[in-house]
Amino acid sequence: MNILVFIKQVADTEARILIKGDNRSLEIENKYNLNFFDEFAVEEAIRFKGKVKDSKISVCTYGGKKAVEALRTAIAMGADQAYLIDNTDLDTDDPLITAKILAGFAKKEGFDLILCGRQAIDDENGNIGAMVAEFLKIPHVTAITKLDVVDEKKIIVENDIEGGKETKEVQLPALLTTQKGINEPRVPLITGVMKAMKANIPVIDPVTLGLAKESLDRNASKIKILSYETPKGRPPVKIIDGETPEEKVKKLIKLLREEAKVL
């Protein structure tokens, strides 16, 4: 079976991010990782491969040349092959474009199962999974917390719904997005890291995936960033003093009622 995992390289949570003078671009400290939720997707693909024989895991991203590092992380964990679809000069803020490219790749590569994280932690959109599934006309399930194999044509998944969980049978091919809790992503072994360092990662030009270059660039984008700003900071904290816990709480409740007006 062909398992595809779509990943994204994202700025680390702790990375410093500054707005450049034009207010339209960002300067991001050079600290990048494989997206938190995508680690669960890679791990689940490896576990799936363990259950269904003759499976192959291909990992793919639409990103800049630097994103190859995140692909190597996935190989170090246990993916078989990785592909970089190079978006140099085509960097986009429109998830429709990214999803079309990834769907184009999936069609070309062939697939039985596609996995990706439920959202990227940089733009926090969480759109790509369901969009790719729609472009491929296959079922999707978002935020899965369990995946069981019935046979080569059918799986059973559990996912988050409002206030609970749902269990469903899904026919393959399908696309699943992974939620925290589904597994514990492994830390790559040194042998995996060695393999990843040596792995040949083909670079794909997005225009070879059946989409015209004009439909991929900034002018084609349906989303446009107008400006960036830093969030308004809060005034310094008011530390509430008092002789006893009761006195402090009394003062706090008074402030919450009369000053903040939230009680």
Add this chain to the structure above:
Amino acid sequence: MSKDIFVFIECKEGSIRKTSFELLSKGKELAEKLSSELYAVLLGFDTKSLIDEIKPFAHKILSVDTELLKDYRWDTYTDAMEYLIKKYSPYLVLGASTITGKDLFPRLAARLDAPIVSDAIGIEVTDGEIKIKKPIYGGKIISWVTTQNTPISIVTFRPNSFSIVKGDTAAEVIDERLEISMDSRINTNRIDKGGSKKVDLQEADFIICGGRGMKGPENFNILEEIAEILGGRVGASRAVVDSKWRDYEDQVGKSGKTVSPKLYIGCGVSGALHHTMGMDTSKVIVAVNKDPNALIFQYADYGIVDDLFNILPALKDGLKNLKQEA
């Protein structure tokens, strides 16, 4: 071209979610600015009793009432939304960035080849341009985004982004009948609502959140009691969830839920960036921590430096008295 606005109404346990009223309130304001109509779109089964609740908030209600739409599924709901959007050609479709919204809207956007801005917290319409306010990088940056090359845009918002303003319209109800069928490739085996009558964490006006300083799962009982007094919810930090003291569904933070309640109280939460990214849009933040240097005080409006096991019983009594007086 029409400048009409659709608001997708979300139901939970047979009632309309608070976030849908927030969107209707904002949608009405935008529709008035654009001199257009606000449509509330209600999909479901046996929803007659809900319609009256929406009437004052909208100009028109599009109702599709059929057993096939009883439980949310992306296949049936995307088909129904696609049909209604093609028929009425709205300019803007507003939804909530809830579990349902995050599942439905990207699929719908791809179906319509329409731009989507997700998890936004504000919107303005000026001179025919839509300006959407959206936090990125865990709230470290606020972006202002617009759409282009499109007759229609989809925007989803975090719950608690707008206040509810009850209107005085008496919306016209339009019953829509359409052919929908379920995708046979997906079969729901079991829906487990967990019997949860609790307020939704993302919709809660009040959240009291426990961190590692709570020392153990048994100590969360008092947080539950305080949450109940104020009709709110208990949240948890990642450390607490990773230690299995609380379920993942309670987790506030970057890898958990993003919340913006009116009042957030952090108890024994250190305030790691990972956590504050999920709560720093709360209106008022209170921190209780015995370490005066805890990072959370940098994000808080009010702070108490003390042992939380002394503070919590006093807080519970104080709030209980307050509610009894009211």
